[in-house]
Ligand SMILES: Nc1ncnc2c1ncn2[C@@H]1O[C@H](COP(=O)(O)OP(=O)(O)O)[C@@H](O)[C@H]1O
């Protein structure tokens with residue numbers, strides 16, 4: 001027996017996506033519908049990869065289709081995020097990497113900027129979004145303080161054009177707020193402005209979008225991480241005890257049930273100081289082994305330990321981050337971190353692909369995952 005597309009769509013109209021109070025067809029959640037004989041396969045597309053209602057809705061869809069098409073129908077339902085389905089403003093952004101820290105001043109922006117550059121040097125298409133509303137620093141780090149992003153009409157709507165520098169598409173909240181006014185940008189105002197940087201900008205195709213998050217774990221973080229399909233987080237820490245406590249808080253936020261963003265690894269910054277005239281002599285000013293400790297506790301990899309290097313600070317201030325200069329040890333260190341980040345992103349994406357069910361046995365119970 002064969003089934004028509006219309007019949008299947010009609011059947012799926014009975015399946016509710018209850019958070020929005022209407023059915024999956026009207027919400028345009030049904031994608032990739034194919035029918036071959038008695039085999040019906042489709043995908044349900046959710047705003048986020050880890051939508052906690054996905055199982056319930058999928059089970060309901062299976063039950064409904066079985067009831068309407070009959071027991072002989074072999075139905076497979078895939079679940080994917082809008083991003084995976086290639087939809088929405090970030091639909092062509094393959095991976096979003098959030099760089100986070102428990103507190104400010106640990107080198108989060110330094111790591112974000114240099115990681116973006118190191119990723120771009122591997123040939124990847126890279127974007128950088130500076131979402132640190134408390135201390136946007138990318139305009140300075142990229143030497144773009146006096147620049148402003150342009151605009152472009154797309155489908156009758158005005159969109160923001162990221163600025164391109166060093167082969168990276170960049171937008172910063174700093175382009176839109178006056179200096180020293182960041183603290184006024186609390187709550188919904190900040191979240192709305194950040195939302196525009198994601199949704200109303202022309203990001204196009206990217207292999208990686210690096211996200212410089214504000215430090216800490218406030219409401220703005222939650223809104224941001226919940227509303228953007230973040231692939232994974234890189235946690236930056238210094239070795240001090242205080243920073244360790246803060247970093248655990250930041251990590252807990254990503255592990256939160258409603259967020260569930262995997263931690264790709266820890267970068268320990270300002271690990272030690274090695275004088276230029278005696279580079280083998282390492283002074284562990286802030287203590288030793290803190291980054292590894294955090295990585296162990298979070299069950300993730302220590303991606304690298306970066307020493308205190310005058311040139312890292314200087315190049316950050318002068319608009320040409322150190323990762324651009326291949327002759328430096330720091331550029332090599334950022335490259336090594338980037339390679340590990342890519343490997344962990346690929347591992348994570350493979351794990352997600354493996355957990356996807358594709359085929360459902362017609363006789364199996366609908367509760368099958
Ligand atoms: N490894 C390092 N060696 C020397 N200076 C560094 C290093 N990492 C960061 N800095 C400097 O420390 C300051 C804070 O770094 P930044 O990246 O802005 O931190 P955050 O974004 O966490 O607030 C900046 O002036 C930066 O240039």
Ligand SMILES: [Mg+2]
Pocket residue numbers: 108109110132135136137
């Ligand atoms: Mg910063």
